[in-house]
Amino acid sequence: MGLELPEILNLSRQMEKTLKNKIISEIVLGERSKGLIKQGMCSLDEKGDEILNSPIKSVKSRGKWIFIGFKNEMFLVLGELIGKFRYLEDEKDFPDSYHVLFQFTDGSALSFQSSLYAFLLAADKEEIHDHKYAGNIGPSPVDEEFTYSYFCDILSKYNNRGIKGVLNLQGELSGLGNAYINDILYKARIHPKAKVSSLKDSEKKELYDVIIETVNTAINKRGSIKEYDLFGETGNYVRLVDQPVKNMKCTICGVQMVKMNVMGSSSYVCPQCQRM
Numbered sequence: 317m318g319l320e321l322p323e324i325l326n327l328s329r330q331m332e333k334t335l336k337n338k339i340i341s342e343i344v345l346g347e348r349s350k351g352l353i354k355q356g357m358c359s360l361d362e363k364g365d366e367i368l369n370s371p372i373k374s375v376k377s378r379g380k381w382i383f384i385g386f387k388n389e390m391f392l393v394l395g396e397l398i399g400k401f402r403y404l405e406d407e408k409d410f411p412d413s414y415h416v417l418f419q420f421t422d423g424s425a426l427s428f429q430s431s432l433y434a435f436l437l438a439a440d441k442e443e444i445h446d447h448k449y450a451g452n453i454g455p456s457p458v459d460e461e462f463t464y465s466y467f468c469d470i471l472s473k474y475n476n477r478g479i480k481g482v483l484n485l486q487g488e489l490s491g492l493g494n495a496y497i498n499d500i501l502y503k504a505r506i507h508p509k510a511k512v513s514s515l516k517d518s519e520k521k522e523l524y525d526v527i528i529e530t531v532n533t534a535i536n537k538r539g540s541i542k543e544y545d546l547f548g549e550t551g552n553y554v555r556l557v558d559q560p561v562k563n564m565k566c567t568i569c570g571v572q573m574v575k576m577n578v579m580g581s582s583s584y585v586c587p588q589c590q591r592m
């Protein structure tokens with residue numbers, strides 16, 4: 317699964333503490349990075365040189381994206397990540413296989429290994445601004461701008477769409493992906509295919525509250541138990557609804573949960589609690 321807001325926040329805080337002032341001396345692209353380059357998701361083959369030999373000034377995150385800023389005003393932009401980063405203190409810890417290995421002048425390194433895809437870009441401010449995804453990241457559930465009235469504005473804008481798809485519109489509300497959206501909709505007892513226009517006001521308010529509560533709980537637990545932080549540790553957040561769904565009963569009503577494909581990814585739904 318991908319790294320969502322709780323995992324990204326935790327990672328970027330760890331990166332800020334661990335990588336600040338380090339200088340990348342070399343970027344080694346593994347054999348497996350070729351697929352990402354081909355898909356236009358990785359620009360480090362062509363532009364990697366532009367982030368070499370300049371100290372890391374800051375690490376910030378927004379939604380599902382991490383922006384590592386260098387003193388020369390360039391950025392390493394990491395987003396929509398399915399995979400794991402790992403900080404490596406010493407050359408003897410370097411893994412055999414990776415998509416990319418960033419080597420620092422002090423002998424340490426940062427590796428990234430993807431299990432599906434990821435954006436790995438070297439870019440300046442303008443290129444970030446113009447990027448289809450990195451340049452279009454809306455407020456996340458932990459941002460002040462994410463008020464109930466803002467949430468209602470999004471919902472009314474996409475009245476005819478299914479709620480799962482709307483919660484995944486990163487340009488409007490950033491940071492949520494399939495894993496947390498599944499939990500949020502289960503907790504709020506809303507079917508992922510339910511049209512926004514079918515939601516009652518009370519359901520919208522409940523959904524808003526559940527989004528904030530779920531995200532904050534996961535942040536406090538340093539992200540999902542299935543994802544890794546910078547040091548190879550998993551978080552402590554256990555998903556409420558997850559595969560394998562075969563023997564999973566709804567904890568609220570006891571009915572067998574079902575798995576269905578909604579908007580290109582798996583949703584786990586209680587047919588009793590989450591009615592259309």
Ligand SMILES: [Zn+2]
Nearest residue numbers: 566569586589
């Ligand atoms: Zn149920």
